[in-house]
Amino acid sequence: MGGAKVLKQVDISSAEVGAWACRTDAPAASQAGPRRTGASDAARLQPYRVQWETEREHDPVFLREWQALMAASSGPEPIYQSPEFLQYIRATSQDRAEVEILTVRDAADGRLLALTPIRYRDLAMGLQVRYWRMKLGSLHVGTVMGSGVLGEESPAVLECMVRFLLAERPRVVALSLPALPQQSLSQQSLHQLSASQRDLGICVLNGWRECHKIPLPGDFNAYLAQFGSKHRYNLKRQIRLLREHAPLELLRIDQPGSLDQLAAAIERLAPPEVKAVLISREKFAAMARLGMLRCYVLQSGGVPVAALIATQYGETLHLHNVLTDPAMLRFSIGTSILYLAIEDLCSEGRFSAIDLGYSSPSHSHQSSNRVEIRGHLLLYKASLRTSALCLAERLFGEWLERAKGWHQALKGWRARRDAARGAKAEKVTKAS
Known part of the structure; x- marks a missing residue:
């Protein structure tokens, strides 16, 4: 070359x-x-x-x-x-x-x-x-x-x-x-x-x-309006049960100073085969400095129980990995962190989609997904x-x-x- x-x-x-x-x-x-x-x-x-x-x-x-x-x-x-x-x-x-x-x-x-x-x-x-x-x-x-x-x-x-x-x-x-x-x-x-x-x-x-995208309308209420009343009730019920279990906090990771919380979540939640393919902390920091990093960590009682590894550009969030605590699966923890992340994304008003890439998602938002081959x-x-x-x-x-x-x-x-x-x-x- x-x-x-x-x-x-x-x-x-x-x-x-x-x-x-x-x-x-x-x-x-x-x-x-x-x-x-x-x-x-x-x-x-x-x-x-x-x-x-x-x-x-x-x-x-x-x-x-x-x-x-x-x-x-x-x-x-x-x-x-x-x-x-x-x-x-x-x-x-x-x-x-x-x-x-x-x-x-x-x-x-x-x-x-x-x-x-x-x-x-x-x-x-x-x-x-x-x-x-x-x-x-x-x-x-x-x-x-x-x-x-x-x-x-x-x-x-x-x-x-x-x-x-x-x-x-x-x-x-x-x-x-x-x-x-x-x-x-x-x-x-x-x-x-x-x-x-x-x-x-x-x-x-x-x-x-199949590649899946989750379209995001102008605000969170418009997003929820895509689903039936039973679906909306179940989503809100999952979050309520999580909050009753322990204090709940969603952390947005998009600055170099918050990478310690992301590293702790990866260390606790990622299986060895996922850790082996994730980029290094230095690369996460470089992405954050350039405005391309946007991850989320969900903590329950101060302990990471779920994380979304993602990047952002323009109006799109690119979701690469969903990490969850197996002990919290009874709370549908993967769906819960996605629900809370979508609420945060809609609050800014600039995001139009979450790109899931190659996937066959099993979360409850699948009915609203747009599929591209x-x-x-x-x-x-x-x-x-x-x-x-x-x-x-x-x-x-x-x-x-x-x-x-x-x-x-x-x-x-x-x-x-x-x-x-x-x-x-x-x-x-x-x-x-």
Whole structure:
């Protein structure tokens, strides 16, 4: 992976093109560097200039262009595309080249058309169930942060970006989009690109999955109005029982000075496999300094009994983990802390949703959730090894989905059997 750089910019109608250009009448060539063309070719070129602009990440003019694309974006995870998240990575990583900024500009007037931060990593490929994984191999990938391109997502623009990235960074064998919406323009464009290019393959790791969002109306009463009277009564009853059990306090963790309370809750509530994947205290502190951290800790009698590990950006709270005390499950403690957190979020009036990401939530707010189908899409350089790894993941994912279906069917059968037995016992009791 090379260092960050800005390629020379010249007018597309001049004798040679200094960044990257794509033909309108044929797919871009896959040579190992920027193509150079004569003036006679200019009429057949797309009006795009693709380049690295990592060195401009602190340039006020560039940041205004970036923020304008952010404001117009409807992508699934804007927090990871933001300048603030890049600052977080810079503050917590020793590798300056871990993230680069790739842009597409109009070759005629220099307007910023599309932008994506690219983060390089080794993606483990294999078989995974929750926290257990059998690794079969790894691929060095460029991750499209936020799982979408900011700005224009046309097939022509995406093709130019993909060709440029793979040519400029030969170690990269695939483009990774971890949470790409199935109905997005980017998904359609990337599948079109794969279908038209023999040297590119595409796969969705672990299949398309449900992602849940909890919409938040303007105030808490409007949120509760979505539910029936019985549901509202049960929610309030849970909180009342908790308060009767012991003094109850909800702590909002969004400042570096309150991280001791978060650390204590994690230490008490998180099982070992969750602690192993949580970020470090230093990274929590960096997020708090940049205004991206917003966790909640629920204390009962001064003891942490539940915690929400979350980040915030714009109008969305991204919920990553729900930690609960098993001894308090009789109080529906997970639902209770979510209820209280939603009340706090609504009190500010700026939040429009809680994004739960990939999940099958069992809490009682599920009836109000909005479901979006997303998947981890890989666009890769076609090779026997990469294709075999993707095939193994796909086959295992399909088998796992069937196994989940069988498990759910078995649970349903048992529930119906138990209900029938209960009804029969009640009938016998009444008869006697």
